Amino acid sequence: MADFKIALIKGDGIGPEIVDGAVTVLDAVAKKYGHNFNYTEVDMGGCAIDKFGTPLPQETVDICKASDSVLLGAVGGPKWDNCKERPEKGLLGIRKALGLYSNLRPSILKKQLKDASPLKDEKLANGLDVMVVRELTGGIYFGERHTAEDGSWASDEEKYSVEEVKRIGKIAFETAMLRNKRVVSVDKANVLDSSKLWRKTMTELAKDYPEVTLTHMYVDNAAMQLAINPAQFDVIVTSNIFGDILSDLSSAIAGSIGMLPSASLGATKCGMYEPIHGSAPDIAGMDIANPIATIVSAAMMLEMSFGLSAEAKAINDAVDKVLDMGYRTTDIYSDGMKKIGCKEMAALIAENI
Ligand code: NAD
Numbered sequence: 040m041a042d043f044k045i046a047l048i049k050g051d052g053i054g055p056e057i058v059d060g061a062v063t064v065l066d067a068v069a070k071k072y073g074h075n076f077n078y079t080e081v082d083m084g085g086c087a088i089d090k091f092g093t094p095l096p097q098e099t100v101d102i103c104k105a106s107d108s109v110l111l112g113a114v115g116g117p118k119w120d121n122c123k124e125r126p127e128k129g130l131l132g133i134r135k136a137l138g139l140y141s142n143l144r145p146s147i148l149k150k151q152l153k154d155a156s157p158l159k160d161e162k163l164a165n166g167l168d169v170m171v172v173r174e175l176t177g178g179i180y181f182g183e184r185h186t187a188e189d190g191s192w193a194s195d196e197e198k199y200s201v202e203e204v205k206r207i208g209k210i211a212f213e214t215a216m217l218r219n220k221r222v223v224s225v226d227k228a229n230v231l232d233s234s235k236l237w238r239k240t241m242t243e244l245a246k247d248y249p250e251v252t253l254t255h256m257y258v259d260n261a262a263m264q265l266a267i268n269p270a271q272f273d274v275i276v277t278s279n280i281f282g283d284i285l286s287d288l289s290s291a292i293a294g295s296i297g298m299l300p301s302a303s304l305g306a307t308k309c310g311m312y313e314p315i316h317g318s319a320p321d322i323a324g325m326d327i328a329n330p331i332a333t334i335v336s337a338a339m340m341l342e343m344s345f346g347l348s349a350e351a352k353a354i355n356d357a358v359d360k361v362l363d364m365g366y367r368t369t370d371i372y373s374d375g376m377k378k379i380g381c382k383e384m385a386a387l388i389a390e391n392i
Contacts, residue, residue, distance in 0.1 A: 040072075040073040040074060040075075041074050041075070041345070041347075042074070042075045042077065043074065043075070043076055043077070043107045043108070043345055044077050044079065044105070044106040044107045045065075045076055045077065045078050045079075045106060045107065045108055045109070045110055045340075046078075046079050046081055046099075046102050046103045046106040046108070046109045046110070047062070047078050047079065047080045047081070047109075047110050048080075048081055048082075048083045048084075048099070048103075048109060048110070048111040048112065048114075048133075049080065049086075049112045050083060050084045050085075050086065050111065050112040050113050050114040050115075050126075050318060051084045051085040051086055051112075051113065051114050051115055051116045051119075051126060051318045051320075051323075052113060052115070052116050052317070052318025052319050052320045052323040053112070053113065053318060053319045053322060053323050053324075053328035053381075054084075054111075054112025054113045054114065054318055055112065056323075056324075056326065056328050056330070056381050056382075057112050057113075057314065057328055057329075057330045057332070057333040057381065058110060058111075058112040058333060059382075059385070060330030060333060060334060060381055060382065060384065060385030061110060061330065061333040061334045061336070061337040061385070062078065063385045063386060063388075063389045064334050064337060064354060064357070064385060064388050064389045064392065065337055066389070067389035067390070067392040068341070068350050068353060068354065068392055071353070071392055072347070072349075072350050072353075074347075074350075079102050079106065081096075081098065081099040081102050081103065082096060082099060083095055083096075083099050083111075083114060083126075083129040083130075083133065084113075084114025084115060084119075084126035084127075084129050084130075084318075085114060085115060085116050085118060085119040085126040087099065087126075087129065088119055088122055088124070088126060093124060094114070094124055094125065094126045094127075094128050094129035094132070095128065095129040095132040095133060095136075099129075099133070100132075100133065100136045103133060103136070103137060103309075103311075104136065104137065104309075106309065107308070107309060107344060107345065108308075108309055108310050108311070108312065108340050108344040108345070109133070109137070109309070109310070109311040109312065110311075110312050110313070110333070110336065110337055110340060111311055111312065111313035112313070112314075112318070112333065113313070113314065113316065113317050113318035113319070114126040114127060114129055114130060114318060115127055115317060115318050115320075116318050116320040116323075117320060118320075133311065134175065134176070134303060134311070135176070137303075137305060137309060137311060138305035138306060138307075139175060139176070139303035139304060139305045139310065139311055140174065140175050140176045140177070140203075140206060140207065140304075140305050140306075141172060141173070141174065141175055141206075141207050141210045141303065141304050141305070142172070142173040142175045142282065142286070142301060142302070142303050143170060143171070143172055143173075143210070143214065143301065143302045143303075143304065143339075143343075144170070144171045144173070144286045144289070144290065144299070144300075144301045144315060145168070145169070145170045145171075145299070145300065145339075146167060146168075146169045146170075146171070146286075146289040146290050146292065146293040146299060147167065147168045147169075147293060147299075148163060148166065148167040148168075148292070148293045148294060149298070149359070149362060150166075151359070151362040151363060152294050152295065152298065152362070152371055154294075154373060155293075155294025155295050155371060156292055156293065156294045157291065157292070157294075158266070158269070158292055162266075162267065162268070162269070163269075163270075164270075165270030166270055167269045167270060167292060167293055168273075169265075169269060169272040169273070169274075169275060169289050170214055170218065170273070170274045170275070171275045171277070171282060171285055171286040171289055172207065172210055172211040172214060172274060172275065172276040172277070172282070173277060173278075173279060173281075173282025173283065173285075173286055174199075174203065174204075174207040174277070174278050174279050174282060175279060175282075175303060176279075177198070177199055177200075177203045177278075177279060178197055178198070178199060178233075178278045178279035178280055179195050179196065179197040179278075179279065179280050180279050180280065180283075181279070182195055182196030182197055182198050183195075183196045184196070197231065197233045197278075197280070198233060199233050199236060199237060199278065201236065201240050204236065204237050204240040204241065205240055205244055206306070207276060208224075208240065208241050208244040208276060209244065210276075210304060211224075211274050211276035212244065212245070212247070212248040212251050214274050215248075215251045215273060215274040216248065216250065216251060218273050218274060219273040220250055220251045220252065220273070221251065221252050221254075221272075221273035221274065222241075222245075222251055222252070222253050222254075222273070222274045222275075222276055223253075223254050223255070223256050223261070223272055223273075223274070223275050223276070224237070224238065224241040224253060224254070224255050224256070224275075224276050224277070225255075225256050225257070225258050225261045225275055225276070225277035225278075225281055225285065226238050226255065226256075226257065226258065226277070226278070226281070227257055227258050227259075227281075228255070228257070229257060233278075234278075237278065238255055241253060241255070241276070242255075258277070258281045258284075258285070261275065261277075261281075261285060262284070262285065262288060265285065265288055265289055265292065266288070266292070269289070269292055275289075286315075290315055294371075295329070295370050295371050296315065296316040296332070296370070297314075297316060297328070297329030297331060297332055297368065297370045297371065298329065298331050298332055298335075298371065299314065299315045299316075299332050299335075300312065300313075300314060300315070300332055300333075300335040300336035300338070300339050301313055301314070301315050301336065301339075302336070302339045302340070302343055304343065304344075308344050308345075309344065310340065310343060310344045312336040312337065312339050312340040312344075313333070313336055314332030314333045314336055315332060316332060326380040326381050326382055327368065327369045327380055327381060328368070328381045329368040329369075329370050329371060329381070329384065330368075330381050330384055330385045331358055331368075331384065331388075334354060334358065334385065334388055335354065335355060335358060337354065338350075338351040338352075338354035338355055339351070341354070353392050354388070354392065356391075357388045357389075357391035357392050358388055360391045361384070361387045361388050361391055364377075364387075365377050366379050366383075366384065366387055367379070368380070368381065368384055
């Protein structure tokens with residue numbers, strides 16, 4: 040039996056519905072395994088702008104910092120598109136405040152949802168289970184920017200220190216140790232100095248993980264390989280910008296946006312867990328959102344931040360069972376299946392824990 044403090048950021052749009060769904064499932068886990076999950080709801084995004092005039096109130100930062108982890112729905116929506124500070128600024132702010140320098144995105148294509156992938160069946164014959172580990176707080180998105188006064192040129196700087204590469208590399212190697220022990224480090228070392236440093240540092244670091252096989256791949260080839268033979272990958276580790284692109288590609292291959300989780304981690308066990316999709320304002324409040332991405336994000340939280348692997352497995356098994364029984368939310372529905380809403384999907388998964 041263990042006690043954990045979880046900060047809940049429900050956010051905007053479908054955020055409250057999907058986080059409520061995840062809490063229903065977490066409550067079932069707590070009951071079965073005798074844990075206490077203590078939730079504190081905090082505001083971030085558009086709802087925080089409405090209440091406090093800022094997307095990230097200090098109280099939210101303080102409560103998240105004092106928690107064992109954060110579970111986030113999604114933020115944003117057309118209502119706040121023209122605000123001076125947009126809701127998404129809250130996301131960057133909380134990542135920074137919690138020192139979350141890595142983003143882990145597993146892309147798993149479930150056998151029950153094979154039809155949802157844009158790839159042909161033969162490309163998926165060996166399944167798909169890729170973990171993209173993306174550096175989140177360095178590189179070109181955080182480098183110096185310049186635009187010439189006359190607007191005739193602009194530049195953005197891609198810069199990485201050895202320390203920054205090492206710390207994201209460690210996350211990748213440690214993740215691989217829990218999986219199939221293969222890391223592909225993706226760079227553009229045939230052109231960029233920052234990539235040469237990236238490659239050299241990863242090669243050095245690999246000596247600390249003799250059980251893990253490290254290979255290197257140029258980013259253009261990695262994109263092609265993901266599309267033609269995704270089963271060859273176990274863990275991919277890469278920079279902020281390359282990870283941004285490759286993680287979207289690997290998610291698209293896995294089919295529905297409503298199924299995929301993510302974790303952002305830093306130097307401590309406190310992480311932030313969220314679905315990869317946004318706040319889906321077009322379906323908010325209609326009880327048709329798919330809560331599974333948020334529910335499996337909660338499973339990642341149990342495993343990665345709380346060390347509760349059996350409990351995380353129980354959630355993933357329950358999701359599989361409910362899909363095997365033919366239940367589907369609208370986004371993953373196909374003929375002959377049983378269409379259900381967000382609440383019912385969460386309740387069924389909770390029942391099957
Ligand atoms: P989106 O992911 O919200 O929606 C894209 C499409 O997928 C929509 O048709 C939506 O209905 C559908 N969809 C998304 N999640 C779903 C789910 N769980 N179940 C069923 N269908 C689902 O992307 P968007 O429309 O580009 O963005 C909407 C808002 O979300 C914007 O304000 C954007 O800035 C914000 N956003 C937030 C985050 C975040 O909080 N991390 C991430 C991406 C986008």
